[in-house]
Amino acid sequence: MTAIFFSLAAFVSTLGGGLFALRYRDHLHYLLSFTAGVLLAVVSFELLPEIFELAHEHALDPSWAMAALVAGFLFFHSGEKFILIHHAHESDYAAHRHPHVGMLSALALVGHSLLDGVGIGLAFQASTAVGLVVAIAVITHDCCDGLNTVGLMLTHRNPTPRAVAMLVLDALAPVIGAASTLLFQLPPVAVMVYLGFFAGFLLYIGVSDILPEAHSKAGPSTAIRLIGLTAFGAVLIYFVSRWA
């Protein structure tokens, strides 16, 4: 039940990010930089130690989880490049944009948010401490998911009500994902492999989505402050993971 509670916070975060994006898209760089540090630290200080603890406790081979990490990273990389190929072609015909490309990209984000929710649920199945920190990682970056959903819909000329409807769907996805984990209990080996996959996924979105977006309009002086915030996010999670 705790997982559902935290997925509701993810719902609010996604919705907030999306609504914020409708008005103040250019002011989100600081939050994005901080989030990237949070994701890096959650992988390093929570997910990887938990994977090795599970492996030790149940006499499992942790290299399966590491293979899942690489697979997760590559899966999201290839998925996103496939969608970005569409984007590149779209910009060749600036006056000729297809709302359905925006819809498709936004639906891919909804699928991603579903995994966010499953990640929270399974992390709580592993332990409360891991669940808590994974929930923090999901809640902080979900405002970027909301922002991206609205951004994708609007740049592809979807009407605002349709963008908002997609945003609501994206916000509901983590709650549905977390709720789904109440219906099944995975064996330790599957939890370990999923946590590895989820670590690859979080690393990928931090490195490939969030940091480039955070620095997209930053000059040299702003970049230093943004990097400082990324480091701050990482250090903060280090201490949270010590206490949790």
Ligand SMILES: [Zn+2]
């Ligand atoms: Zn997400």
